[in-house]
Amino acid sequence: xxxxxxxxxxxxxxxxxxxxxxxxxxxxxxxxxxxxxxxxxxxxxxxxxxxxxxxxxxxxxxxxxxxxxxxxxxxxxxxxxxxxxxxxxxxxxxxxxxxxxxxxxxxxxxxxxxxxxxxxxxxx
Numbered sequence: 001x002x003x004x005x006x007x008x009x010x011x012x013x014x015x016x017x018x019x020x021x022x023x024x025x026x027x028x029x030x031x032x033x034x035x036x037x038x039x040x041x042x043x044x045x046x047x048x049x050x051x052x053x054x055x056x057x058x059x060x061x062x063x064x065x066x067x068x069x070x071x072x073x074x075x076x077x078x079x080x081x082x083x084x085x086x087x088x089x090x091x092x093x094x095x096x097x098x099x100x101x102x103x104x105x106x107x108x109x110x111x112x113x114x115x116x117x118x119x120x121x122x123x124x
Contacts, residue, residue: 021027
């Protein structure tokens with residue numbers, strides 16, 4: 001025998017209490033648009049280079065603050081290993097590994113005399 005279906009609520013949820021106009025994001029957004037257009041009509045202009053510089057600095061600061069706050073609030077350490085259940089539990093590695101530049105020796109190894117250097121490949 002299957003369980004009885006859940007009863008359907010007869011009354012919809014009550015409407016939330018109204019909020020003041022200045023608490024509405026839609027009203028604030030509309031006021032920003034009106035203010036920006038009003039400034040444009042009065043001839044006020046923005047130095048786009050300075051604005052771009054200020055926005056990039058603000059984004060950089062926001063990113064640093066977000067990284068700091070994320071680590072402060074973290075409850076577990078960061079691991080270089082793949083999360084369990086997502087594949088290998090081995091450390092993450094690039095496909096093919098890291099390779100030295102042409103003709104350069106890998107750290108701790110002697111140079112490969114048979115491998116052409118950066119200038120040898122193009123000289124004839």
